[in-house]
Amino acid sequence: MARTGRPREFDRDKAIDAATALxxxxxxxxxxxxxxxxxxxxxxxxxxxxxxxxxxxxxxxVVQHYLATYGQVMAPLWDESLPPREAIERTLRGSxxxxxxxxxxxxxLVVSGASNCSPENxxxxxxxxxxxxxxxxxxxxxxxxxxxxxxxxxxxxxxxxPNILATFFHGMTCEARDGMTVDTLDAAITSLxxxxxxxxxxxxxxxxxxxxxxxxxx
Amino acid sequence: MARTGRPREFDRDKAIDAATALxxxxxxxxxxxxxxxxxxxxxxxxxxxxxxxxxxxxxxxVVQHYLATYGQVMAPLWDESLPPREAIERTLRGSxxxxxxxxxxxxxLVVSGASNCSPENxxxxxxxxxxxxxxxxxxxxxxxxxxxxxxxxxxxxxxxxPNILATFFHGMTCEARDGMTVDTLDAAITSLxxxxxxxxxxxxxxxxxxxxxxxxxx
DNA sequence: TAATTTCTGGATCGATTAATATGGAAGTCT
DNA sequence: AGACTTCCATATTAATCGATCCAGAAATTA
Numbered sequence: 001m002a003r004t005g006r007p008r009e010f011d012r013d014k015a016i017d018a019a020t021a022l023x024x025x026x027x028x029x030x031x032x033x034x035x036x037x038x039x040x041x042x043x044x045x046x047x048x049x050x051x052x053x054x055x056x057x058x059x060x061x062v063v064q065h066y067l068a069t070y071g072q073v074m075a076p077l078w079d080e081s082l083p084p085r086e087a088i089e090r091t092l093r094g095s096x097x098x099x100x101x102x103x104x105x106x107x108x109l110v111v112s113g114a115s116n117c118s119p120e121n122x123x124x125x126x127x128x129x130x131x132x133x134x135x136x137x138x139x140x141x142x143x144x145x146x147x148x149x150x151x152x153x154x155x156x157x158x159x160x161x162p163n164i165l166a167t168f169f170h171g172m173t174c175e176a177r178d179g180m181t182v183d184t185l186d187a188a189i190t191s192l193x194x195x196x197x198x199x200x201x202x203x204x205x206x207x208x209x210x211x212x213x214x215x216x217x218x
Numbered sequence: 219m220a221r222t223g224r225p226r227e228f229d230r231d232k233a234i235d236a237a238t239a240l241x242x243x244x245x246x247x248x249x250x251x252x253x254x255x256x257x258x259x260x261x262x263x264x265x266x267x268x269x270x271x272x273x274x275x276x277x278x279x280v281v282q283h284y285l286a287t288y289g290q291v292m293a294p295l296w297d298e299s300l301p302p303r304e305a306i307e308r309t310l311r312g313s314x315x316x317x318x319x320x321x322x323x324x325x326x327l328v329v330s331g332a333s334n335c336s337p338e339n340x341x342x343x344x345x346x347x348x349x350x351x352x353x354x355x356x357x358x359x360x361x362x363x364x365x366x367x368x369x370x371x372x373x374x375x376x377x378x379x380p381n382i383l384a385t386f387f388h389g390m391t392c393e394a395r396d397g398m399t400v401d402t403l404d405a406a407i408t409s410l411x412x413x414x415x416x417x418x419x420x421x422x423x424x425x426x427x428x429x430x431x432x433x434x435x436x
Numbered sequence: 437t438a439a440t441t442t443c444t445g446g447a448t449c450g451a452t453t454a455a456t457a458t459g460g461a462a463g464t465c466t
Numbered sequence: 467a468g469a470c471t472t473c474c475a476t477a478t479t480a481a482t483c484g485a486t487c488c489a490g491a492a493a494t495t496a
Contacts, residue, residue: 006463006473027334029248033454044475045455055454111392116245116334129396156405163398163406168382171389174329178347180381187374188381195412223441224493251484262445263485273484 012051015040020062024105028059028114028124056124059113063127066109073098077138084146085196088139088165089189095169096185099176107173110135136166150201158199168192230269233258238280242323246277246332246342274342277331281345284327291316295356302364303414306357306383307407313387314403317394325391328353354384368419376417386410 018039022031033055037043043051052058073094076087099107110131117125140162146152152161172185236257240249251273255261270276291312294305317325328349335343358380364370370379390403 006461006471008473009462026336030334030336032452034452044473046457046476047474049455050472112333114334115330115395116248116332118244118248132392132396157409157412160402160405160409163393163402164386164410167389167393167398167403167406168386169389170392171385171387174350174388174391175381175385177333178350180385184378184381185385187378188385191375191378191413192382194375194416195409198412198416223495224443224491226443227492250482252482262443264446264487265444267485268442 008047008051010041010043010047015043015051016058016061016065019058020066020109021104023059023062023113024066024107024109027112027116029117029121056121059124060127063109063113063131067131070098070104071110074135074138077135077142080145084142084149084151085193087142088196089193091139092165092169092189092192093186096172096176096189097182099172100180100182100185107177108170111170111173112177132170135169136162139165139169152196152199153201155199157195161195161199164195165192226265226269228259228261228265233261233269234276234279234283237276238284238327239323241277241280241331242284242325242327245330245334247335247339274339277342278345281327281331281349285349288316288322289328292353292356295353295360298363302360302367302369303411305360306414307411309357310383310387310407310410311404314390314394314407315400317390318398318400318403325395326388329388329391330395350388353387354380357383357387370414370417371419373417379413379417382413383410 019031019036022035022039033045033048036055036058037045037048040048052061074091076082076090076094079087082090095108110128114121114124114128143152143158143162143165147154147158152158168188172180175185237249237254240253240257251263251266254273254276255263255266258266270279292309294300294308294312297305300308313326328346332339332342332346361370361376361380361383365372365376370376386406390398393403
């Protein structure tokens with residue numbers, strides 16, 4: 001769009017990165033414009049508003065950027081070329097590794113990015129809530145696909161499986177932020193997936209071997 | 219202590235109740251002094267500070283009050299007169315029912331009460347983090363007690379069981395706040411506890427009957 | 437009644453919030 | 467070169483933040 005005129009002096013992409021780190025670590029409301037501008041190289045208010053519009057608009061950009069990068073650990077959920085169980089397992093293990101990493105704030109931005117909000121910022125909360133709902137739908141679709149492929153038997157305990165997985169998944173944010181390591185989370189995932197395996201149509205004695213050679217992305 | 223002088227005109231206990239509802243719904247930082255004072259009957263700043271000292275001191279009182287009332291759903295964890303599995307089950311079901319109830323804000327105050335915090339309020343975050351750690355210790359103690367009583371076999375998958383339960387437990391806050399009903403959470407708990415049962419020393423064929431006649435408190 | 441204590445309302449503190457306005461320098465395009 | 471666009475830095479907006487202070491009213495006890 002902007003092709004003429006004086007070019008911006010700060011790197012917009014790096015600014016988004018810096019804003020992501022701040023919002024991720026402290027949440028939407030506690031992150032002040034002063035902090036944001038400082039993290040972008042002490043840019044002026046005018047530069048900030050010209051580049052991003054508002055704090056909320058910046059946050060929405062940050063969320064999109066997060067989903068397009070870190071959030072890609074959940075991509076297997078919608079990859080229908082993967083066996084459903086592997087899609088779930090890759091998502092869980094990838095998320096565990098991402099959320100517990102020390103190279104950025106721990107936990108998931110979508111879960112904890114706006115969990116404490118004033119009523120006037122309810123739209124921000126709704127944005128993340130919608131994204132979490134998308135995750136639940138993805139998990140549910142995997143389980144239903146497994147049933148359709150005759151890999152899981154249809155039963156009440158299979159019906160509730162997506163809810164268990166979603167609850168555990170969202171709980172990882174709290175655990176990671178409280179210091180749980182990736183190894184511990186990974187071991188928990190291995191054990192949790194037993195709940196999947198005991199609902200398979202033909203239980204294999206050595207099914208647990210599957211959990212070792214499934215790669216983890218990112 | 220205060221026996222003479224003009225008595226306070228507002229009900230301090232009701233004020234704590236009102237503050238609990240606000241902090242629970244919006245979190246520590248987004249809840250302003252103005253809101254707090256208004257919820258206590260539009261009391262004056264002087265009355266507020268005379269009665270509570272500061273916003274942070276009030277929050278600490280609120281947390282104690284929360285733990286002594288709503289938080290008592292976790293009491294079974296430290297009740298050694300209960301069989302360990304029943305202690306865990308009562309805690310999970312009681313928490314699910316409490317967190318999903320519509321008579322107060324959903325979710326758990328200890329999990330979401332200060333999840334978005336500025337660095338200067340780190341002590342508030344630490345207060346809740348310590349309480350969460352106490353919960354994890356309680357869950358772990360139950361599992362270890364079950365092993366000591368020869369009700370669970372010692373194994374790697376038993377070792378990780380407390381972490382799975384804690385992650386699920388803390389995830390319930392996110393699910394409840396996003397609208398998951400108590401019935402759904404309850405069904406998920408029933409299925410999750412299968413992970414306990416498959417690690418029992420002598421697996422009973424009709425173990426699942428146990429999940430029906432265990433009472434739920436509060 | 438007198439003395440004491442603690443309440444109340446209102447004004448106010450400095451700091452910080454997100455957002456806007458202004459004026460001029462800097463760089464791009466024709 | 468000249469026109470144009472967009473940048474930057476500095477001030478400043480009104481509102482709100484948590485917290486403090488003071489004067490006077492009110493209720494207790496002696």
